Amino acid sequence: MRLTTRGRFAVTAMLELAMRERHAERPVSLNSICARHGISLSYMEQLFARLRRGSLVSSMRGPGGGYHLGRPAAEISVADIIVSVDERVDVTQCNGQGDCHGAQRCMTHDLWMNLSRKVQDYLASVTLDDLLRQHDANAPETAIPRHTGKTATRKIPT
Numbered sequence: 001m002r003l004t005t006r007g008r009f010a011v012t013a014m015l016e017l018a019m020r021e022r023h024a025e026r027p028v029s030l031n032s033i034c035a036r037h038g039i040s041l042s043y044m045e046q047l048f049a050r051l052r053r054g055s056l057v058s059s060m061r062g063p064g065g066g067y068h069l070g071r072p073a074a075e076i077s078v079a080d081i082i083v084s085v086d087e088r089v090d091v092t093q094c095n096g097q098g099d100c101h102g103a104q105r106c107m108t109h110d111l112w113m114n115l116s117r118k119v120q121d122y123l124a125s126v127t128l129d130d131l132l133r134q135h136d137a138n139a140p141e142t143a144i145p146r147h148t149g150k151t152a153t154r155k156i157p158t
Contacts (some may be wrong), residue, residue: 007087009039010047014056014081018073019135020129027059027066047085052060073128079120089123090116 030044037055048067049061051057055070069076082089092112094100100109 002115003087003089006047006085007082010051010081010085011078012037013039013044013047014051014076014128015131015135017057017067018069018132021069022132026064027065027068050085051081054080056080056084073132076128078126079124082123089119090117094115121128
């Protein structure tokens with residue numbers, strides 16, 4: 001199975017967008033996502049053009065512009081993201097065509113096709129919301145803090 005950096009970066013960027021959007025109502029700039037993850041802006045622009053065509057994100061132009069999720073995080077699966085950026089999760093040698101061994105199917109074609117379907121089903125079952133909850137549970141110290149509008153006060157022992 002081969003998932004290229006395009007698919008990996010798209011999922012990472014969408015998760016980052018979902019995290020930031022959860023804490024602020026303003027659009028998220030690609031520059032801020034790129035800076036945090038070390039991804040070039042031109043590459044990220046290409047990914048977001050595809051994500052926008054797939055209706056997974058919407059953009060806002062001008063000063064203070066950026067991106068929002070195209071629908072709630074609970075309605076965007078990892079499979080949706082990967083498909084939007086033209087990735088395929090396929091472990092067959094023949095890209096599912098059945099011509100793996102010359103013009104014929106190889107002996108293990110069904111095994112690899114079934115595995116591909118299982119991987120696709122799994123990725124379709126995982127949403128951005130699931131990833132957000134998993135991230136919060138595993139790394140609360142690196143999570144972006146929620147803005148509640150209240151100022152926290154802490155007593156300092158004397």
